[in-house]
Amino acid sequence: EEDSEDRVISEVSVGVPTGVEEEEDDHMEFCRVCKDGGELLCCDTCTSSYHIHCLNPPLPEIPNGEWLCPRCMCPTIKGRVQKILHWRWGEPPPPIPVPPPPDAPPDAPPPPPMKGRAEREFFVKLANQSYWHCTWITELQLEIFHSVMYRNYQRKTDMDEPPSLDYGSGEDENGVGKSEKRRAKDPQYALLEDKYYKYGIKPEWMIIQRIINHSVDKKGMYHYLVKWKDLTYDQCTWEGDNMDIPDFEIHKAGYWRHRDTILKDDMDKPRKMMIKDGEGEEGSPASPLTDPTIKYDEQPDFVTATGGTLHLYQLEGLNWLRFSWAQGTxxxxxxxxxxxxxxxxxxxxxxxxxxxxxxxxxxxxxxxxxxxxxxxxxxxxxxxxxxxxxxxxxxxxxxxxxxxxxxxxxxxxxxxxxxxxxxxxxxxxxxxxxxxxxxxxxxxxxxxxxxxxxxxxxxxxxxxxxxxxxxxxxxxxxxxxxxxxxxxxxxxxxxxxxxxxxxxxxxxxxxxxxxxxxxxxxxxxxxxxxxxxxxxxxxxxxxxVFKNMPAKTELIVRVELSPMQKKYYKLILTKNFEALNSKGGGNQVSLLNIMMDLKKCCNHPYLFPVASMEAQKSPSGAYEGSALTKASGKLMLLQKMLRKLKEQGHRVLVFSQMTKMLDLLEDFLDHEGYKYERIDGGITGALRQEAIDRFNAPGACQFCFLLSTRAGGLGINLATADTVIIFDSDWNPHNDIQAFSRAHRIGQANKVMIYRFVTRASVEERITQVAKRKMMLTHLVVRPGLGSKAGSMTKQELDDILKFGTEELFKDEGEVEDEGNVIHYDSTAIERLLDRSQDDTDDSDVQNMNEYLSSFKVAQYMVREEDKVRSSVQWSLFPPLKCKSLYYGSDTSC
The missing domain is CATH 3.40.50.10810 (Tandem AAA-ATPase domain)
Structure with a gap:
């Protein structure tokens, strides 16, 4: 009784008798849990104090003897926490029985036990240990040993409702979860999902990619440095020889076999037995077996053994490379x-x-x-x-x-x-x-x-x-x-x-x-x-090399500026009047800047901060879909095209040079209700490949793939799509060719349609014509053909590009627009545009000689513009322009 009473700090006394010194006590004068004062239970080894009803489970009475608080009794964590993966509500501790009061009658029912509270548990990854060693720790452990990490996590996370569990990638066409199917077929997967995967650990992070080193401790035990799939090398971990990991024995044998192949060094008997049985790496012969100048008539056995088959032209390429290597060329x-x-x-x-x-x-x-x-x-x-x-x-x-x-x-x-x-x-x-x-x-x-x-x-x-x-x-x-x-x-x-x-x-x-x-x-x-x-x-x-490869047809689709785009186009030109009207057309840098602004305007006015700030937005921060679409002539056309393409079961790649334009396209696709993937220069290799794999997966629900022209043009196979829309052309036409080659490549089963959006009577229209000239040099040098000398772009060319279309743009506001000049896309025009029975780009021998130039075809239904004289704009910068035809080619004069 005395011990327990000594441990209690009573409520603050009103007075202390004179001459009696108050014993100094360092214990907290408030409860560590609820922060209130009152009668508190003090820990015998630290300064913490608690109400007995605030403990978990609550204590029915003050305990006798030495008492240690929960913090002092908290077990240490077996390692340093690297990151928190998940949290959940744990099971409450078992209830504590309450002794009957001394004056209770013998037949009185026992008082109800003191029930504990459910507390949070955290699933954590430990530093320098693999995901196989992830473990659950208590909230108290995290608070004591990693207080900063705990506070940061609290700030960023909803601490009332646990995060949702991750059960894999969606459902199949029958509405059955893919995870459920896998669990039914593979009990091992079900166990791992329950223990690891559903808490945010990817299965790949627990699969050994290879063993990269070994060590032996003082007891003669082997340890292996493991590189894990989809994780970088700085996340390699040491694992004991007896660790139970799937395929660990296979990878250990592979490690020792490779070491033996390269070094031919001595190893102990267990290691020799490990590599003796089973298939594995084969080394290179000690001396040459063949003459590389002799051609392969059929693919060699070591290629056939991989299960792959080379095309005849690839075998020819192999023979040429081997011969060149032998010749030192x-x-x-x-x-x-x-x-x-x-x-x-x-x-x-x-x-x-x-x-x-x-x-x-x-x-x-x-x-x-x-x-x-x-x-x-x-x-x-x-x-x-x-x-x-x-x-x-x-x-x-x-x-x-x-x-x-x-x-x-x-x-x-x-x-x-x-x-x-x-x-x-x-x-x-x-x-x-x-x-x-x-x-x-x-x-x-x-x-x-x-x-x-x-x-x-x-x-x-x-x-x-x-x-x-x-x-x-x-x-x-x-x-x-x-x-x-x-x-x-x-x-x-x-x-x-x-x-x-x-x-x-x-x-x-x-x-x-x-x-x-x-x-x-x-x-x-x-x-x-x-x-x-x-x-x-x-x-x-x-x-x-592929006479039977599905054909491709490329069409230039001319699009009108929306009223909002015309407004901004005029503003850009008038704002930069001095640079444009200076002798010689201004310096090249300023002209290029103006051209970039005009190209932005041709894409979407929301690319300018002023228009973006004024734009209607939804509560989520996305642009309001209807206004977003109407602000751009290209988006209005894209909306009509995608609806038809979706109905017809096609899949679409959309390329743009501008990542901000891809942001707008995301809002547009969200508004239209289409599922999509995206790749731009800011998306890393691993995430990039995951997006490609999702899009190419059998039965994938993604309808569109958004790509930046340059980031999406390298080493990407998207042959599951058969429609390419180039939202804005790249100044370098080779980048556009690389882009649409993502779809028109080996593995493509359907005809590929390529639609290049070009804003009529704008810088885009002239850029497209200049880009064609850049392609001429390629065909003169690496393929036979005719053409004219090509050179780098001059200031005069830039000046010419910026002038293009301005006369029509700046005509009197009151003048009624001639309907014959304006392009309208009704449902009939859209159907003709999407008609895949149109002539293929690759028809004739002449077209075969010129991949880029011959592929430019203009949609045949476009309205022909008649010759006519217009009133001249007063600026000397803008002379009258005439276009005899809407068709691009050698007969076009502008």
Missing amino acids: DTILADEMGLGKTIQTIVFLYSLFKEGHTKGPFLVSAPLSTIINWEREFEMWAPDFYVVTYTGDKDSRAIIRENEFTFDDPIKTGKKAFRLRREATIKFHVLLTSYELVTIDQTALKSIDWACLVVDEAHRLKNNQSKFFRRLNDYKIDYKLLLTGTPLQNNLEELFHLLNFLTPNRFNNLEGFLEEFADISKEDQIKKLHDLLGPHMLRRLKAD
């Missing part, structure tokens, strides 16, 4: 988009390895967005290759260098890249990396002797002043292979830089090269250039 594989340059390259490298010509290593440098696709293709076509993807932040790259470059211990550890030991044995066969890291981590990478360099999207090398170009020239490389679907984009100088990178000894005089081919339109010079390129370049078009 560095090459450019310039096949058109969609013909499988990646596959041909991988099989070429694999053939050198499997036939004993070289063990590597091979360096593949590609855009970051395509590296996941490279990984998948290597896994499919070269299963015996050990491929390392060298990307990620400094921490990830440091782990790769320390564990994946060699089997030796590194000279130095840390985030800074260091040279490898000269005698170090390289662990990998192929290193996949981005352009940027070739420059950033050159110290480590250039200390390796590379058997072959592959540069994907090699037009990055078109500028010999770029860091990428200069740093690669410092690497030790035996053979170079460049991949590009657009070997020539703007001028001969870019082609020279590619050839200079390939063979600097032969191509080292830029001025002489340009002078020699100054008049590229002459037949003799074209032939000479073809002869020069012949040994180095192979280029095939889809029309050359």
Whole structure:
């Protein structure tokens, strides 16, 4: 009794007798739970105080003897919490029986027990441990040991209602959850979902990708450093030999087998037994088995063993690459988009390895967005290759260098890249990396002797002043292979830089090269250039190799400006009158800025801050759908087209140069009720590939895919779509070709329709015409054909573009518009526009010779504009303009 009374702090006393010192007590004078005062129970080891009814479960009376509060009794967490994944309400503690009062009659019923409260539990991932070690901890544990993390989580999360559980990706066509089907078929999956997946852990994060290192502790126990699927290298974790993880034994055997293949070192008996049985990696023969100059008449056995089949033209490409390698001729594989340059390259490298010509290593440098696709293709076509993807932040790259470059211990550890030991044995066969890291981590990478360099999207090398170009020239490389679907984009100088990178000894005089081919339109010079390129370049078009490939038709769809767009178009021109009207048309930079504003206006006025602020918005912050659509001529047409396309069962890719335009298109699609995916430059490789996989999945419900023209043009296969809408044309026409090649490629089963929106009588219309000229040079250099000299855009061209259409725009406001000039799209016109029986772009031999120019066809139903004289605008900047025809082509005069 005395002990329990000593532990209680009574309510504050009114007075203390004189001469009696009050004993000093450091305990809290309020309850730690409810923050109120009163009669409190004090902890014997800390300063905490509690009401007995605030404890969980509540205490019926003050306990005897030493009493420790919940905080002092709280068990420690087995590790440091890295992040909180989920929370839930836990089961309340068992009730505490209440003793009967002393004066209670013997037959009185016992008082009800003191019931506890349900408290929150948190599912957490522990630092430096895999998702297999995720665990539930109490709210008190989190508050005590990770108070800052706990407070931050409280601020961002609803702490009254637990987050919804994640049961996988939706339902099938019968309304049955995909997770339910999987659970019924796979009990192991059901267990893992109940324990991990439904709390936000992706199944891939618990699947071993590979084991990258091992260690042995003092007790002789083995531990393995595991790289997990879809997680970066900085999230690798050490796992004990006896850890129960699916396929752990298979991956351990694979690790030791690869080590044995590369090092041929001694290992203990258990490790030897581990690699003795079962299939696995096969090494490269000690000496060459074949002559690479001899052609394959049919695909080799090591390709057939993968389950893949090469097309005949791909086998021809393989033979050409092998022959060129044997001759020491560095090459450019310039096949058109969609013909499988990646596959041909991988099989070429694999053939050198499997036939004993070289063990590597091979360096593949590609855009970051395509590296996941490279990984998948290597896994499919070269299963015996050990491929390392060298990307990620400094921490990830440091782990790769320390564990994946060699089997030796590194000279130095840390985030800074260091040279490898000269005698170090390289662990990998192929290193996949981005352009940027070739420059950033050159110290480590250039200390390796590379058997072959592959540069994907090699037009990055078109500028010999770029860091990428200069740093690669410092690497030790035996053979170079460049991949590009657009070997020539703007001028001969870019082609020279590619050839200079390939063979600097032969191509080292830029001025002489340009002078020699100054008049590229002459037949003799074209032939000479073809002869020069012949040994180095192979280029095939889809029309050359797939006579039975579904055709494509490209139509230019001319669209009117909406009233709101006309208002802003005029404002831009009048605001910039001085720059436009200055002698010589103003400087090039200011003209380009004006042109960009006009292009924005042609897309949507909401791209300007003023219009965006004034626009109607829904409570969610999205633009009001009806007003959003009516503000843009293109959106009004798109609305009509998509409704018909949806009815007909087609799927659509929509490309725009502007990511903000994609934001508006998202609001538009939400308003129309269409499901969609999106990719732009800000979406990383993993998220990008997930979006592509969702769209390409059988029975996918997504109707549209929004893509930025440049980000969506690299290494993406969207052949499940058969309609492409280019919302705004890229200044570089090659980027548009790359874009619509996402759909018109191997695997496409339907005819592809390409609709290029062009705003009538605007900068867009003139840009489209100028873009056609840029394509001429490509066909003169890499394909036979006729054409005129192409050059870079001048200020005069810019001036001409900005003038285009302004006379009609600035006519008197009171003048009644001539209905013959305005394009209307009624339901009949939309049906004719979407008619897939129209002539194919790829019909004739002449069209086959010119991929881009011949593909431009104008919708045949457009109203023809008659010649007429208009009143001149008073500005000297805008002379009268005439257009004899709405059709583009050599007969058009504007």
